[in-house]
Amino acid sequence: MKDNETAIEKILSAVREAPPVITPKNFADQVMSLTALSSPKDVIATDFPLLKLAWAASFVFAAFLASEVIMSARGFPSLGGGAEELTRACFSEIETIVTP
């Protein structure tokens, strides 16, 4: 049986000395053909709208929350309540049309 420390060191040293996989001659061309379909700016173009949309959604939500707090503090009906009332009114209108 070999001495394990020496054996491990020998294995690692042989692996260290192993030649790496040789880069194919046309490798850069292959990469360039893969990147030719898009440009880094296209990536920005697809990344940014989603980011902007997320910001816009957060802004609308924050504005809704703020208005709810202000309206309830001043004794006005809340936006949520108003929306609910409006929905109810719409449904009752539809019901009148469907069942005269």
Next chain:
Amino acid sequence: MERNSCIGGISLSLKAEEDATCVRSILAGCPERFSELVNRYQDRVFAILSRYERDRGRVENMAQDVFVKAWRNLTKFNPRKAPFENWLSRMTTNVALNHLRVEKRFRNQLPVSQLGEGALEWLQEEDDSSPLQAMEAREILDHCMADLTTDEHLILTMSEIEGRTSPEISQITGKAAGTIRVVLHRAKKKLTDNLIRLQGSL
């Protein structure tokens, strides 16, 4: 001596500056200049990936993946944080790490029958000084590393095969230097235990 190191330092920063200029030029509308970066670093990327995978085709696919990822994330590259070479090395290591994770899912402990004749002969020899070919060493190492976690595999490879220092590994993996030392110690212990088990099973 001092003069040489000084010149070395300047040439390094010049190279980093050259890379940064190249990136700026690509982002300003000269995408063809990306081939300069590919040509400059392709051998380095292949050398790193060869430490994690033996199959030529897979290494090539992984290298393509590295450069396509670099291309897509070029807008995120900040030359003030790290030189392009380090940024690309980190990306290469991440691709290797993902590859190890996928491999681990499908590959558990390899059967002894998968070891080549040369590797088996070397393991059975009593003599410590008997020569070991790189391919055979790789087979034995892969066998002994099969049950290492991806982190252990990565850190052991970076430290013992790539020859990186703890601070370098820490910078690339984002792990604390202390954690790296612990993981490395555990990985070496597992490696030794697996070698003993392997030799015992022959």
